[in-house]
Amino acid sequence: MRQSLRPLLRRATVGALTLATLWVPGGALATAPPSPEAGRIPFAERYRALQHGGIVRAANASISCRATAAQLSCPAVREGGAAANGDFDMFYVDVDTDPNTYNSSRAEVRLPDGARATYARLYWGGNLRVGEQKPPKDNGRVLIAEPGGQYKEVLADTLVGHRTAQGADAFQASADVTKLVRESGSGLYTVAQVNVAMGRSTAGAWGGWTLVVAYEKAAEPLRHLALWDGFDTLGTGRDLAPRGLRFPKGASGRVGLVAYDGDRGRTGDSLTLSADRRAPVALTDAANPRSDVLNSTISEPGERPAARVPSYVNTLGYDSDVFDLGTALRRGGDQLAFRLVSQRDAAWAGALFVAVDAQS
Template identity: 55%
Template sequence: MRKSMDRTGRGVVCALASLALSAALSSAVAAPAPMESARIPFTERYHATQHGGIARAANSSVTCKTAAGRTATPCAAVQQGGAGANGHYRMAYIDVDSDARTANSSSATLRIPAGSRVSYARLYWGGSLRGSGQKAAKDNGRVLLAEPGGRYRQVRADTMTGHRPHSATEGFQASAEVTELVRNSGGGAYTVAQINMATGHSTAGVWGGWTLVAAYENKKQPLRRIALWDGFQSLGADRRELSVRLPGLRIPANSHGLAGVVAYDGDRGHGNDTLTVRAGQHRAHTVRDTANPANDVMNSTVTDLGRPTMRWPAYRNTLGFDSDVFDITPALRSGGDRLTFRFTTTRNPGYLLGALFVQTDTRR
């Protein structure tokens, strides 16, 4: 089934993208890009109390081509889930749309229950600018997005872009609200193209990817508190831990909840990356699942509750890109009025944290 869907998704994008791609690219000189900063504090982007939930689609935009050293795991084995870090490979763009005018593209399915209405949606994208060559930062704030069965539209960052020009990888993250597009298009396969990022090899590693987050209303689902926070924070030698506190959640005892994390440049098999969540003043719970070990949670995966997601291509080691959804229900047994997420690492370099989203049962 996945193979036939893959061909269909590519065919739709190929047939329709070419009709609009030239127009999208020609409009790239529109409004000036938002300001940039090397570090952006985590703040709330969106919250709601409603019957419904939160969904996301995500994929990497670059993968290994060949090993850069004799001791590296073969590229094909890494793509199937083997241990390996992006700094050990020559990296190449992923390009699923077969359109010569896009350098990179990848797709993923956004699952929204039938009868739902999207209340808010935001697209995040990021990449490293240093590989075998240097990419200019001027294109960080624009990308192409195709909805299910639709055509490419240019999306421009509408808020401050995180950009670390003096880091080894010179990484960035940009984002934009896309509520109207996702509300009108609904669930299905979305494709993101033309992320500004490097290719080739550097010892620090090349990485890139995107995440689409959508909050939705659905009367058949429980009353939930939904929150989306974002920023651009580096964990590593200069900062070993970061806490993000989400107040005002009003979580009853024995509630259910999910949390999603978007991060960049985490390496599988290196270990010493952890995440805990604490409700109110209760004991902190270690976040983990079958795909994300407790001591290696930023390990280049795109998963839902430890399971693979529907995306094209579906490489199981995304070599420096993480977009995972975790079950945090065990942390909510005693309830609480807030959640505190604590991210740590002992690696140097560590990783970049870009977004955090949560849904929890709540009460009026």
């Protein structure tokens, strides 16, 4: 196995997890200085490995529309109706029983039997300015609980993206959580206290989290596993063209994307792949139309997606999608060029990962 990690501005960690303290109901969190921030963070490789295995991810939203008599359409929108976050008074998702948290949601890490996590990274982000203004000093911290476990505070271990644009005050932070996931394995993980504002505004409230997990398993094909992250608005497009990922003819693979503030039903965004400088192929599926890829979905191929609590179909501004690369890889090559475009939303891209069959 070949593997390289390139953490930036890493803080002191316990193993691979930045744990400030265990969460004790009624107790105070450890004091930590605000994480360093930048308005734009160019996409850069975070992790790469060549190993028998793959990548899975868990994800969920931290805020949704408030189901009240004044917002009768909220339940229908949660079930997949076309609407944008700016159409609603938004309120926190909170599924735990802890009175000290104001938002929490769960999602399943589903590792294959016998697999071992080799790298795991948690991404979280949201809009700080809606009906209220949240302080940015809390951007770089969240709580996470493993399946059956208690909350642990996680601090960002790299530069936090934080930028104000088109009425939104947007951020994304991330941290290495490999040790926790390796020891805990599959199951429902809970993430709480994502720094996101509630209320209503033209820009809308949005926020959520994604846990990306690379794993190894000897019985699976040899694959290139890679993860990139950054933070910037999309506009006319962002390109990512990793080299050195040699794949054979007829290869299979998947790509995952994390993005913020895409609105369902508002067309003009797309994700394309050009393999070995060939004509680009649009990545699309039943959950993600060709011209509305950033449509507030958490989706993946297969008939039995990973569990989420809650499992809203329309997340109202948070996308964490996995696409099958299908026929785009059929002729083989050594270069993949992804292009993500948003021509109508003030959308942000946060992370992209791939798992592609390797040339043996």
